[in-house]
Amino acid sequence: MAGQSNPDLSVFSAPEVEFLAEDEMVEIVPNIRMEALNMICGDYGPFFPQIASKVPLWLAVALKKRGKCTIRTPEWMSVERLTQVLEAERESPREFQPLPFHYVEISRLLFDHAHDDIPDLYMARSLIEDIRDVRFHKVETGLETISGRTHAVKLKNLSAMEVNIVRPFMVRALQAFYKHDSPHLIQQPRAMGSRQPQVVDRGPRRDLRPR
Amino acid sequence: MASGSGSGSGSGSERWSEGLETEAAMAMETTDVELLKRAWRNEKAAPEILQFEAALVLRAREQIQLLEETLEEFTENGVDDLVVSLYQMDLDRTLFLLRSYLRIRLQKIEKYMIHISKTNLWNRLSEQEQRFAKRCTDIMEKHLEQSVLSRLPYGYQSILKQSISSEEDDMVPEPQLDTFVFCKTKSAVGAFQLDDTGDEIVDLVADDLYVLRYKSIKGLVEGGRIDLV
Numbered sequence: 001m002a003g004q005s006n007p008d009l010s011v012f013s014a015p016e017v018e019f020l021a022e023d024e025m026v027e028i029v030p031n032i033r034m035e036a037l038n039m040i041c042g043d044y045g046p047f048f049p050q051i052a053s054k055v056p057l058w059l060a061v062a063l064k065k066r067g068k069c070t071i072r073t074p075e076w077m078s079v080e081r082l083t084q085v086l087e088a089e090r091e092s093p094r095e096f097q098p099l100p101f102h103y104v105e106i107s108r109l110l111f112d113h114a115h116d117d118i119p120d121l122y123m124a125r126s127l128i129e130d131i132r133d134v135r136f137h138k139v140e141t142g143l144e145t146i147s148g149r150t151h152a153v154k155l156k157n158l159s160a161m162e163v164n165i166v167r168p169f170m171v172r173a174l175q176a177f178y179k180h181d182s183p184h185l186i187q188q189p190r191a192m193g194s195r196q197p198q199v200v201d202r203g204p205r206r207d208l209r210p211r
Numbered sequence: 212m213a214s215g216s217g218s219g220s221g222s223g224s225e226r227w228s229e230g231l232e233t234e235a236a237m238a239m240e241t242t243d244v245e246l247l248k249r250a251w252r253n254e255k256a257a258p259e260i261l262q263f264e265a266a267l268v269l270r271a272r273e274q275i276q277l278l279e280e281t282l283e284e285f286t287e288n289g290v291d292d293l294v295v296s297l298y299q300m301d302l303d304r305t306l307f308l309l310r311s312y313l314r315i316r317l318q319k320i321e322k323y324m325i326h327i328s329k330t331n332l333w334n335r336l337s338e339q340e341q342r343f344a345k346r347c348t349d350i351m352e353k354h355l356e357q358s359v360l361s362r363l364p365y366g367y368q369s370i371l372k373q374s375i376s377s378e379e380d381d382m383v384p385e386p387q388l389d390t391f392v393f394c395k396t397k398s399a400v401g402a403f404q405l406d407d408t409g410d411e412i413v414d415l416v417a418d419d420l421y422v423l424r425y426k427s428i429k430g431l432v433e434g435g436r437i438d439l440v
Contacts, residue, residue: 011256019307020248034294039301040274041244062300066293151411153422155393163393163420163440170422174391178424 010168017160021105022058027072029053030063057106061113071114076100077107079120082127089134096135096157104132104161139166146173148181243270244305249438251312256393256439257432258425259386260319260327263337264312271309278302316340324348325371325383388426395420395438400431 012020023041029052036045037059044055052072055063063069075081076099085097100106107128115121139155139162146153153170155163250264278298285295320327320336324344327333336344352370360368367373371380400415405427413421420440431437 016311019304020252022304023244023248037294037297037301039298040242040271040278040305041301042242058300058304059297062297068293151405151424151427152413154413155420155422158420160440167393171391174422175389178389178391 010164012164014161014164017102017164018105018109020160021102021109022061023056024100024102024106025054026057026060026074026106026110027052027054028060028063028069029072030069032068034068057109061109064114064117070117071110073110073114073118073124074100074106076103077110077118077124077128079123079127082124082131086127086131086134089131089138093138093141096138096155097131098157099131099159102160103128104159135162136165143170143173146170146177148177150174150177243267243274244308247271247305247308247312251308251315253432253439254312254315254319258388258390258392260316260323260332260335262335262433263316263340265337268309268312268337271305275302275305275309278305317343319386320344321347323384323386324351325380326385329380329383388429390425391422392425392428393420393422393440394428394432395440397436397438400436403428403431 029050030047031049032047033049034045034047036043041056044059045053047053060069060071064071076085085099088097107124110118111121111125118124135158139158142153142155143166153174158166246267247264250261250267254261279302282295282298282302285298317340320340320343323332324347327336328344328348333341333344355370360370366375369375369382371382373381396415396417396419399417403413403415405411405413405423413423415421415437425432428437432439
């Protein structure tokens with residue numbers, strides 16, 4: 001994606017976005033007995049074999065890696081629901097369907113660490129890939145409508161990873177339009193009789209004083 | 212252990228219901244980790260330095276220390292390795308958040324130290340950060356003085372100005388408040404004016420995502436009514 005070379009504009013790294021996603025809650029079915037965990041991030045458990053319990057994703061993955069539980073695939077990741085979402089995404093070219101804010105990261109983590117718990121693994125995986133593609137195509141088409149009159153862009157239901165990917169390009173495009181469309185930024189040097197051309201620079205904008 | 216202002220069972224941002232719930236009520240059902248995460252996100256995404264979350268950082272540090280002590284006891288008492296490793300992960304995650312939060316602030320201070328020290332942004336810094344900013348400025352001034360400025364002709368020796376004829380300090384980097392940021396609304400903010408002239412009004416409804424100019428929503432970010440993502 002364009003603009004990723006500029007570290008100033010990419011606010012979060014991909015691992016950081018994943019870190020945030022790991023706090024989302026999922027349901028696990030433990031196969032061991034374990035006392036309640038009173039952690040800084042919250043209280044979870046107690047855990048009993050075969051009795052479902054809600055924990056953050058990082059905890060679920062940690063237990064799963066040690067073979068202490070199975071992770072229940074979230075409702076929205078069922079093939080049925082994903083098929084509906086994909087259809088709806090295709091039918092509404094200007095809107096994004098509601099999905100968890102971290103749907104890309106959650107599904108990725110589950111595919112990586114809990115693939116044996118996911119029914120219809122391949123189907124679910126390809127559906128999510130298709131959904132991502134359709135949504136991203138919409139983002140790209142949406143970028144074409146940005147103009148100098150754009151003061152705000154509404155992106156309801158855009159997910160965390162999608163925000164992070166489109167951010168550098170979007171911010172730079174909006175900034176460039178804003179700069180060239182703000183009359184006071186262009187007229188000012190003329191009014192002051194300066195011959196200095198309005199230089200297109202990417203640094204912080206500062207008027208150079210004539211001396 | 213692990214007690215704080217409120218350690219309710221895990222709450223995600225999606226649980227924040229629409230409506231007119233007050234900020235206090237929201238904070239009640241939110242853990243300190245959740246609050247720290249929000250502070251970290253906002254700090255990372257905002258171009259300028261935000262108010263230091265002194266009370267929150269203090270609480271987080273206390274909880275971290277408490278858990279570190281508990282972990283030592285666990286190891287001495289031979290508690291199950293699995294349980295110990297899970298608590299260790301919880302500790303590591305909180306430590307990462309706290310460190311990253313403090314670091315991003317230090318980066319901003321290094322970048323805009325002179326601007327910060329000249330404006331009321333100075334009051335947003337913690338005591339330690341103010342000390343850091345002072346030392347940092349001193350060292351930078353000394354370095355520039357010795358390596359460049361003292362060898363320049365008279366009139367061009369200021370660290371703050373391009374030349375003596377500059378009316379204002381035009382060599383001080385300032386955060387670009389005109390930049391655009393991605394933000395998420397928690398509850399409805401209502402019709403909101405985006406620019407000074409009042410031409411652009413956006414109706415900020417609950418749980419929506421916008422790209423807006425930071426300058427126009429600055430107040431909402433500082434008031435905790437909107438989150439940067």
